[in-house]
Amino acid sequence: MASTPNESVNYDQDKRGWAMVAAMFTSAFVIMGNLKALGVLLIPITNDLDSELWLVGWIAIWFNAGQDCFGPLVGALCRLVGSRPVMVSGALLLTMGFILTSLSPNVPLMIIFIVAFAGFGSALVWYSCFSVMASYFKEKYQLAVGISMMATPIGLMVYGPMTQLLLDTYGWRATMLLLGGFSFHLVACGLLVRRDPSSSLPDTEQYQEISVNDDEESKEERGDGRYESITETSDDEARAKSDFRNSGVEKCYQGFTAALDFAVLTNVRFILQTAAHFTFSFSYGGYVVFMVSQGQISGLSVHQASFLPFALGIGNIIGRALQPLLQVIGVVPSMTCWAFFGSSLTGASMIANVSISSFFGQFAVTGLTGIGIGVLYQAIDVLLRFLSTDDRLVNLMGWQGVFAGLAGALGGLVSGWIYEWTGSFSISFYVVQYTNTRAKVVTPEGEMEEFEIVAGVRQGDNLAPFLVIIVLDYALRQSTNGLENELGFTIASRKSRRVPAVNLTDLDFADDVC
Numbered sequence: 156m157a158s159t160p161n162e163s164v165n166y167d168q169d170k171r172g173w174a175m176v177a178a179m180f181t182s183a184f185v186i187m188g189n190l191k192a193l194g195v196l197l198i199p200i201t202n203d204l205d206s207e208l209w210l211v212g213w214i215a216i217w218f219n220a221g222q223d224c225f226g227p228l229v230g231a232l233c234r235l236v237g238s239r240p241v242m243v244s245g246a247l248l249l250t251m252g253f254i255l256t257s258l259s260p261n262v263p264l265m266i267i268f269i270v271a272f273a274g275f276g277s278a279l280v281w282y283s284c285f286s287v288m289a290s291y292f293k294e295k296y297q298l299a300v301g302i303s304m305m306a307t308p309i310g311l312m313v314y315g316p317m318t319q320l321l322l323d324t325y326g327w328r329a330t331m332l333l334l335g336g337f338s339f340h341l342v343a344c345g346l347l348v349r350r351d352p353s354s355s356l357p358d359t360e361q362y363q364e365i366s367v368n369d370d371e372e373s374k375e376e377r378g379d380g381r382y383e384s385i386t387e388t389s390d391d392e393a394r395a396k397s398d399f400r401n402s403g404v405e406k407c408y409q410g411f412t413a414a415l416d417f418a419v420l421t422n423v424r425f426i427l428q429t430a431a432h433f434t435f436s437f438s439y440g441g442y443v444v445f446m447v448s449q450g451q452i453s454g455l456s457v458h459q460a461s462f463l464p465f466a467l468g469i470g471n472i473i474g475r476a477l478q479p480l481l482q483v484i485g486v487v488p489s490m491t492c493w494a495f496f497g498s499s500l501t502g503a504s505m506i507a508n509v510s511i512s513s514f515f516g517q518f519a520v521t522g523l524t525g526i527g528i529g530v531l532y533q534a535i536d537v538l539l540r541f542l543s544t545d546d547r548l549v550n551l552m553g554w555q556g557v558f559a560g561l562a563g564a565l566g567g568l569v570s571g572w573i574y575e576w577t578g579s580f581s582i583s584f585y586v587v588q589y590t591n592t593r594a595k596v597v598t599p600e601g602e603m604e605e606f607e608i609v610a611g612v613r614q615g616d617n618l619a620p621f622l623v624i625i626v627l628d629y630a631l632r633q634s635t636n637g638l639e640n641e642l643g644f645t646i647a648s649r650k651s652r653r654v655p656a657v658n659l660t661d662l663d664f665a666d667d668v669c
Contacts, residue, residue, distance in 0.1 A: 171349055172291025176303045178344040179288045184306035185338055186277045188314030189253070190219050191464050192334055193269070194447050195318040199327045206262050208448070214262070214269050216563060221274030222281055223560025226553025229282040231414035233549050238283045238352070242345035245279025246338065248272050253335030257328045273338075280341050282556070283348070286549035289540055290352035300536045301479040307532075308471030308525060315447070315464035319457070352545040416550035419543070428538055429555045435498060435531060436562035442505065442524075450517060459514045463521050470522035474529020478537075490534045497531030500524075 193215035201211045232241050252273025259265040285303075292299045321330040419425055446467065450460030474497065481488060504523040511517050539551055647657040 166293040167295045169291055174347055175288040176299050178347045179284050179303035180306040181344050182280050182284050182341055184310040187307045188310030191311045191314045192318040196327045214266055217270045218274045220560035220563045221270045222278040223556030225275050225278035226556035227415050229278050230550040230553040233283050234414040238287050239348040241279050242283040245276040246341035246345055248276030250335045250339040253331050257331035282549055282552055286352050287348050289548055290545040297537055298479045301475050305472050305475055308468030311464040312468030315461050319461040419550050419554050429558050432559045433562040436559040437566040454512050455514055466518045466521040467525040470525020471529040474526040475533050478533050490538050494531050494534035497527045501527030
């Protein structure tokens, strides 16, 4: 049964809107916490099932990406059956997925339980709850989405150390079972849904029910029409039933296709925002899952690495709180500039992360990354909210989620492959920041035209080798200054005070060094 249609919209004043903010807060806390828990459990699951780290990690990534890829389907279901049953069904699927994963004997079954059950259930909960919450607010939307989405970093902060504690105490299978129990609380959140934004406009009523076939309706008015004509042949009766079934299937297909709302894909502003979201998700997808594993590989202990999500969460809270706080004091920055600031900060801090090995250094840089991520996603949420009417928001979110989810899965897969090839995630943190990056050269005469930055080896260019040699020679000399005796190779040992050892520390003249 669909939720009660929204007959009159009273934006920012209905107290039930803040109840939905609390429901969205709880949903985001559990769903993002589950994602981080899967990241902490990567290595023990890999060892127990005798699998590859990149493969198990990709399952966790598809748990996150699957939520996005199922978005259009969730939007159609919300318009056809209502937001409340969709959200409650999603909570039950999410719970079942984690419980069955705790019993999984191999990776293929784990893929089904994590992606098809838990991932699809998370999508049903996330999109339905978010669209209902957004339908209550306009002027206070930035505050509402800021509060509700703070649960994303808080879930990362809490679930990281908590999962490690449960893992040490009970093992990964019992931890999965407990995660399923935590997810069951989202059923109560689904029961709080009262307003159905997909019914806020009269022209969306076609998505709520499908009219009955005229011939069948006339049969119902007469009683059971099977005995009206005893002279009707069996072939005619079979043909009539077939026509009715075909007519019903066609109507269902038309209703479902209309509920998917393909028209949003023709909106130019939506396409531009989705392209930006795709680029960022490619970088973020691998980072959020492999963050703990990268910390362990770079020298941190298991417990130290498990606190990196805490740093990311603190930064994310700050990033999401900045814009609502600025709004309170009367400063309303452009959301486009806000998104640019967030993406720039995220890229710079990711690159800095791979050159820092100490726990406190990684903790601080991860916090800066969280601030950039929070700022950028806050801008994306606000920009998307006002692209269309309330009833189409769930479709806008769903279609944008498809492309963002695919980008996140590709980014995670690339990061996993790079780890298998190099034994480190550091290179992937560098490479992903070059995606869709452009630069320009500033000269005394002015700025040159923009050009795209790509990673690769430039062959056949006479100028490129000289530029590379000059830059790398300076960079390596600065980085090894005073450390010549500790780094590099000893060519000739020390013979006397006047004949010191000869060490080779500057290797930037090697062929294809870049």
